[in-house]
Amino acid sequence: MSGWGRKVVGYLGAVAAILVFWQLGALALDSRALPGPVPALAAFFSAFGSELAPHLAVSTWRVVAATALGTVLAVPLGLVLGRSPRADAVAAPLIFLTYPIPKVVFLPVLLVILGLGDASKIVLITLIVFFQLLVTARDAARAIPAGSVLSVRSLGAGRLDVFRHVVVPASLPDIFTALRIGTGTAVAVLFLAESIGGTTGLGYYIVDAWGRLAYDAMFAGILGMALLGVVIYELLEIAEARLCRWTRVER
Amino acid sequence: MAGLVAEAVSLTYTGVGRDTVALDRLDLNVADGEPVAVIGPSGCGKSTLLLLASGLLQPDSGTLRVGGARVAGPRLATALILQDFGLLPWKTVLHNAALGLEVRRVPRAERRERVMTSLARVGLAEFVDSYPGELSGGMRQRLAVARALALDADLLLMDEPLSALDALTREDLQDLLLELWRQRRHTCVLVTHSIEEAVFLGRRVIVLSPRPGRVASVVDNPRMGEPGYRSTPEFYERCAELRTLLAEEGAVGGLVDRETGLVEAGEHR
Numbered sequence: 001m002s003g004w005g006r007k008v009v010g011y012l013g014a015v016a017a018i019l020v021f022w023q024l025g026a027l028a029l030d031s032r033a034l035p036g037p038v039p040a041l042a043a044f045f046s047a048f049g050s051e052l053a054p055h056l057a058v059s060t061w062r063v064v065a066a067t068a069l070g071t072v073l074a075v076p077l078g079l080v081l082g083r084s085p086r087a088d089a090v091a092a093p094l095i096f097l098t099y100p101i102p103k104v105v106f107l108p109v110l111l112v113i114l115g116l117g118d119a120s121k122i123v124l125i126t127l128i129v130f131f132q133l134l135v136t137a138r139d140a141a142r143a144i145p146a147g148s149v150l151s152v153r154s155l156g157a158g159r160l161d162v163f164r165h166v167v168v169p170a171s172l173p174d175i176f177t178a179l180r181i182g183t184g185t186a187v188a189v190l191f192l193a194e195s196i197g198g199t200t201g202l203g204y205y206i207v208d209a210w211g212r213l214a215y216d217a218m219f220a221g222i223l224g225m226a227l228l229g230v231v232i233y234e235l236l237e238i239a240e241a242r243l244c245r246w247t248r249v250e251r
Numbered sequence: 252m253a254g255l256v257a258e259a260v261s262l263t264y265t266g267v268g269r270d271t272v273a274l275d276r277l278d279l280n281v282a283d284g285e286p287v288a289v290i291g292p293s294g295c296g297k298s299t300l301l302l303l304a305s306g307l308l309q310p311d312s313g314t315l316r317v318g319g320a321r322v323a324g325p326r327l328a329t330a331l332i333l334q335d336f337g338l339l340p341w342k343t344v345l346h347n348a349a350l351g352l353e354v355r356r357v358p359r360a361e362r363r364e365r366v367m368t369s370l371a372r373v374g375l376a377e378f379v380d381s382y383p384g385e386l387s388g389g390m391r392q393r394l395a396v397a398r399a400l401a402l403d404a405d406l407l408l409m410d411e412p413l414s415a416l417d418a419l420t421r422e423d424l425q426d427l428l429l430e431l432w433r434q435r436r437h438t439c440v441l442v443t444h445s446i447e448e449a450v451f452l453g454r455r456v457i458v459l460s461p462r463p464g465r466v467a468s469v470v471d472n473p474r475m476g477e478p479g480y481r482s483t484p485e486f487y488e489r490c491a492e493l494r495t496l497l498a499e500e501g502a503v504g505g506l507v508d509r510e511t512g513l514v515e516a517g518e519h520r
Contacts, residue, residue: 154325155398156351170341
């Protein structure tokens with residue numbers, strides 16, 4: 001069987017297992033709050049055509065924009081800090097003091113300042129992704145073996161060549177790991193932010209349905225959120241497989 | 252012209268708590284096209300010497316010249332092969348071999364042609380799309396050599412390039428290095444821990460003293476490069492002579508057999 005075939009079979013098996021456990025759980029609890037997979041999926045598909053899709057689109061835009069923004073800001077900065085002891089000496093205390101602060105506590109502040117729309121959510125998630133990627137990129141760049149840099153410099157490489165040929169590719173696998181973890185956190189925080197402020201996004205949709213005791217609609221929203229998380233994760237997986245092919249050939 | 256001349260070269264590494272004098276007024280003269288091996292006890296500054304010659308480090312005092320010109324930074328026709336091969340695991344064989352040319356902004360078409368030629372010379376032409384992680388130790392070393400060849404280097408600096416290889420692969424690559432030198436007649440400075448390797452690949456073998464490094468003695472080895480040299484009595488005599496010299500430098504600790512002088516040079520991994 002080809003690698004792709006095996007992958008598809010594996011995924012189908014996993015989906016089947018999840019559906020079985022879900023059904024068993026629904027039967028065991030016998031609660032309106034946990035419908036079985038059949039009514040929930042039916043609700044998902046019927047809601048998707050009407051009110052669910054726009055909320056999903058808004059949530060997707062927020063996560064993707066914030067992740068992209070956080071990555072673009074954090075990765076170059078982290079790599080430079082990791083390679084430049086002088087810049088690091090200035091920035092490291094600042095990072096060490098601000099990184100451990102849970103950014104999500106600033107949600108009320110952001111809601112007041114930036115309003116209930118996209119901006120407050122995007123800024124909050126950008127902050128979270130930014131710090132996770134900054135710390136990872138910095139550590140990855142610091143851990144690059146001196147031999148790799150020396151050998152490229154001996155070929156006549158300048159600072160930019162070293163970044164292009166050594167620092168960036170060497171740090172990419174760690175950056176992808178941080179992105180996968182970071183986007184997981186991002187979707188979770190998105191739910192919280194949308195459920196607290198505003199009238200758009202899956203978080204709002206879920207909490208609104210919950211308030212109306214519309215459990216099938218609530219589950220349709222939950223499935224939408226799950227779908228968002230899974231798709232982002234898989235896209236990162238595909239991007240990593242393409243950009244870091246070398247990590248999969250090690251023997 | 253790529254003769255290497257070091258005059259009274261000193262370098263001290265500034266460390267936490269104490270400084271380490273790596274080289275102390277070292278003099279060295281390698282003629283254009285001459286293959287020289289450098290051997291000495293652990294920490295005698297052998298690697299430092301190569302980093303200085305490649306222009307990656309600058310001496311505290313003294314001067315280094317290659318082809319008459321002071322070494323102020325990495326030189327275009329100098330190739331450095333490091334202990335761990337210095338290959339980049341994220342680049343394919345082709346791109347690793349082409350790296351030097353890419354950094355030097357050689358046009359893509361010419362780059363590919365030169366790289367394919369040098370990969371063919373070391374027997375890696377079929378592996379252009381592999382990654383270093385897929386190659387054996389010997390093949391990785393061939394790749395490092397191919398990268399140096401693609402640069403068309405006239406000065407080849409090697410820092411224990413074969414130390415991680417098993418004995419058979421090692422002899423195989425020693426043969427390759429010798430063959431390439433015979434064809435190209437580049438200046439060659441090989442830092443090694445292996446007495447046999449030094450005698451096989453160095454027309455002169457330079458013995459450095461323990462830290463701080465200075466030239467302790469020089470062994471002439473005029474028959475280096477002759478066919479079948481490895482199995483001649485003279486080869487063994489040179490090796491025995493080197494062992495004795497190294498023992499005098501304390502390179503081999505208490506392991507020396509006083510009768511035969513049979514020991515290995517230190518720092519074997």
